[in-house]
Amino acid sequence: MIETVIQTLFNEKVKLPNEIERFKDCLNDKDFLSVGATTYSLLKRQNKLHQTPDFFQNKLQEIYTDTLYKNIFIKNQTMLILNEFEKQRIEVIPLKGPLFTEKYFGDLGSRYSSDIDLLVKKKDVNKAAECIKQLGFHTEKEEIELHFHCGFYKEITNSPCPLAVELHWDLVKENTSNLDIEAFWSDSTRFQSTYQYVKELSDYHAFYMICLHGWRHNLDSLKYYLDIIQMIYRIALSLNFTRLINEAEYHQTKRRLVRTISLVYNQYPFLTEFKNFPYLAQNKGRGNHPKKKAIHKYLNFLDYQFLSYDSFAHRLRELVIWIFPSRNEIITQLGNRHKRLLIVNYFVLYKERLLNMWKVW
Template sequence: MSLKMVTLLYNQNTDMPPEEEFYTHALLDIENEGISSQVFFILKQQGRLNQTPVFFQNRLKESYEKGLFQNLLIKNQMNTILTNFENHSIDVIPLKGVHFAENYFGHSGARATSDIDLLIQLHDLNRAIEIINNLGFTVEEEQVPDHFHCSFSKTIPGSTMPLVVEIHWSIVRENTSDFRINDLWDQSEQVGSFKHLKELSPNHLFYMICLHGWRHNLDSIKYFIDIIQLIYKLDGKIDYDNLLKLAASHKTLKRLKRTLSIVYHQFPHLHEVKELPFKIKQTKWEYQNIKGLNRYLDFIDYQLFSYDTVKHSLIELVNLIWPSKYELAAQIGGEQKGQSLFKMYMTLYKKRLTSMVKVFLTH
């Protein structure tokens, strides 16, 4: 999907297209990307939903209502977890999810979610896991060395998919950064009358959302929408100079600059909303249209040159060549079942070689 829909959502000087064919194609892409709720709610807030065809409005509304129902189920489960953490004096910060939708999109259903992401402090991890287990969640993903979260899941009545809870103790891999999660905790803000429920400061929330988008190489429109929504919503609360200094101290500066460069390059009108204080970094990145040699140049730039130090780049290079068993399984999917570790690596290298050959034959 092109990024035209995001331009339509956030640059209101752009007229809604009159052609019904545009909306037919847009619906397929919107639903594939899982952004029906955002598109529906933002257009409705702006009073522009009625400028679109009725079939487009109806499909968006149907998806929005399904997403709202799911979000309400998830919110109920999340509140139970947060109450238990509060009762056991465990500090917790909800990341993204329903909390993010309510605070920054304006409604529980304005951004569909499928899981619960919670940030805790590492010294509380074992107690947090015990509470999660007692609430009926079982281990889905064990703790992985050098990673920063573990996952638990359980079946929820009324939902076709298991609900996953991810417990985070950081938001960036520590062996490829100098990230200090306490910098975020120190400026976190208490929520209401709760003693242990907190939220990230506006600056740090934006920082986290940008790093999350980088981790996925902005491969979905939802990452653009999250970042742009915060630029508009937080307005003067984002301090780019402060964030750049923080990222430099965390050795995540290249990641932050790459992400913001791509977002501002694709949506130059953002300079009028919040001026970027550095020159846009040129990359080979293209939204899902990147082909041939450029695809690999972008992959190398993202995978190896998004790091602030040679040491971190070398660690990532080693990880790329010899990924951990967890990352290996994720990269080759279901093909790993019943295979030895050696065969799993051979499967991975075969996939990579086949992909490279196709690229160079069609270049």
């Protein structure tokens, strides 16, 4: 049913089913609710909202309204930061977030944003961090070794969750590719005519970025699928897959992109009506989705974790890091369950992994 609804959002010829129970099943799926705002916005745009039951419309409208209000706030905070960066002459490119939503989804409330992601040049990271702190944000945690971003947060009145800002100087972890981040900068344009230092990615590099973002999360939610589907839908005519894969091969990100795009195309074949993907890997099924059998999910994880890299050295490096993660990586994986002694952390982590493997088999 969910796949039918998603197809309906992009194909006017596809009709929604009539069975009430199928709409109830959608609302009982947390993954579907995560894209409720997008579903509402696109169904309304296609004049298909009236084809759904009232309870379905009301729930989606509730999600959409909540998303819209949150995105208005996050956009306001984003613009405050961007204006300050402009004053400080710090070059910056907003990634994802409300500005991405407005440009590619056409509606501020149609895609949920939880934080603010900004790309800055590596030489400007310290200056940008100081600027963020002056705006009331605090350092989130220690920088993870070889990572490509650092985080900050600010407590929000009457909100249980703080607002997070991530400063990126790259899009993938160091020593896992030859990604040329300077190409993303050189191909960018001014965000608006009144700005000199605030830029926006080209459509091509925005798609490259959103695919890497989906891969990093192993496409474990519908929202990552919809990001890629919506971009293909919007920029199909200008999107050059040959250029993308050729450059990805040079950047050593080809496996990541082919894997990610293939997962999306195999799950939603109607995409070929907008743009054919000639590098499709047919054996790539749905990503780490809860409805997949446990064994398939585990094999999917192994494929993602160790076989997504173009270089054998990069695969070996990831294997070593997985076996012997840093303290910060352990904290990320175990959360509040981590102990002070590193050896105890390793014991707890390995125990959980073995238990998970046992459950699968």
